[in-house]
Amino acid sequence: MISGAQMEVYKVAQEFSLGDDFTYGAGVTLKGRSGIEHKFDLLLTSKEDEHNRIAVLQDISEDLISDIMEFNAISRDCGIQLKAISTDRELNRSELNLARVCNISIVRKDYEKTTSSIFGIKKFDEDVGRLVKKGSVYMISGAPGTGKTAICSQFLVDGAKKGERGMIILTDRKGRDFISQVETFSYGFKSYYKNGAIEVLEISDRIMKLKANVSKEYPSMIGYVRTLTNQIKTLVAEYEVTRLVVDPITPLILGDSDFLNLFFRALSVPQIYLMVTSGIGKSDVSVFGIEQFFVSGLIKLEDEGEESEVKKASVVKMNGGGYNANPFLFRITSKGIVPYEEDDSKNAGPLFNQVIL
Numbered sequence: 001m002i003s004g005a006q007m008e009v010y011k012v013a014q015e016f017s018l019g020d021d022f023t024y025g026a027g028v029t030l031k032g033r034s035g036i037e038h039k040f041d042l043l044l045t046s047k048e049d050e051h052n053r054i055a056v057l058q059d060i061s062e063d064l065i066s067d068i069m070e071f072n073a074i075s076r077d078c079g080i081q082l083k084a085i086s087t088d089r090e091l092n093r094s095e096l097n098l099a100r101v102c103n104i105s106i107v108r109k110d111y112e113k114t115t116s117s118i119f120g121i122k123k124f125d126e127d128v129g130r131l132v133k134k135g136s137v138y139m140i141s142g143a144p145g146t147g148k149t150a151i152c153s154q155f156l157v158d159g160a161k162k163g164e165r166g167m168i169i170l171t172d173r174k175g176r177d178f179i180s181q182v183e184t185f186s187y188g189f190k191s192y193y194k195n196g197a198i199e200v201l202e203i204s205d206r207i208m209k210l211k212a213n214v215s216k217e218y219p220s221m222i223g224y225v226r227t228l229t230n231q232i233k234t235l236v237a238e239y240e241v242t243r244l245v246v247d248p249i250t251p252l253i254l255g256d257s258d259f260l261n262l263f264f265r266a267l268s269v270p271q272i273y274l275m276v277t278s279g280i281g282k283s284d285v286s287v288f289g290i291e292q293f294f295v296s297g298l299i300k301l302e303d304e305g306e307e308s309e310v311k312k313a314s315v316v317k318m319n320g321g322g323y324n325a326n327p328f329l330f331r332i333t334s335k336g337i338v339p340y341e342e343d344d345s346k347n348a349g350p351l352f353n354q355v356i357l
Helices: 002-016 063-078 093-101 122-131 148-161 173-183 191-194 204-211 218-239 257-267
Strands: 022-031 037-047 053-057 082-087 104-108 137-143 165-172 197-200 241-247 273-278 297-304 308-316 329-334 338-339
Touching: 002 037, 002 082, 002 093, 002 104, 022 165, 022 204, 037 063, 053 063, 063 082, 063 093, 063 104, 093 241, 093 273, 122 241, 122 297, 122 308, 122 329, 122 338, 137 148, 148 165, 148 197, 148 273, 148 297, 148 338, 165 173, 165 218, 165 273, 173 197, 191 197, 204 218, 218 257
Parallel strands: 053 082, 082 104, 137 273, 137 297, 165 197, 165 241, 241 273
Antiparallel strands: 022 037, 037 053, 297 308, 308 329, 329 338
């Protein structure tokens, strides 16, 4: 049986997508650049890269603001960029804001919790919410009109409701067209966009020209990938984003396995949730037919039979544990994604019938 302490370690490892190949120690002492020795409550280290370390603050006092500032300072002195606070209490707004500014993740100790609100859609969150991790790339694919953008919009709003900043990068449409579309939903995207909790960006022609010059030669691919992903990471840091959507991803990529492997690995950012969307083409789950092999999870959307108003979502892939593979039927309404069985509009009809003699 896994102890509470071990479970805490694994929760931190999952938070940063560290996998299973790592070591950890409690009460670890490191000498900083200043020459001063610092003691960390918990330290996880990747076996693949010993410089990939995660410092964890466990013993917090009533003055958590001071704890965070000191923890951030000693982590920086020791050259540790990945940081987390493991706690079983709710942090107030000031504490959460400071943790976010210091790029510190919050890992909950509530081990009995089996679901996690990620999409803001109850069924999705129950089925796969706990498996969606920061630092990994997840794809939502489907034909036009199946709900890809609607789901990603709710994903951003779910984060905004918790004080997390979100960003969507549009690659095939104008921002004003997107805003006009999401304004029809009543779950609050417009207000969060207006107050700056969600940023909307369009792709520039310059990046498309860069892509046009990419060959299958590795130096050419890596140059393009670095240029593109570095700009995205700069935006994420500048706007302090913790949730990112690229809609759709297809205009930015090439249908080459080496390229996709390089691209998705470079696109991953340890501190953010990342969703990308894709149309369908060579396969029924992606445009090039191979993208699904390079992401950590894939949800496929499609119309349910001939009734195009009813949509179906199926989890094709989700790393990290078991999940419910049964299809989920839903409709896209003014409230957003609504489970088909809970959608009252499908049974709507007139209250009064004309009497004809």
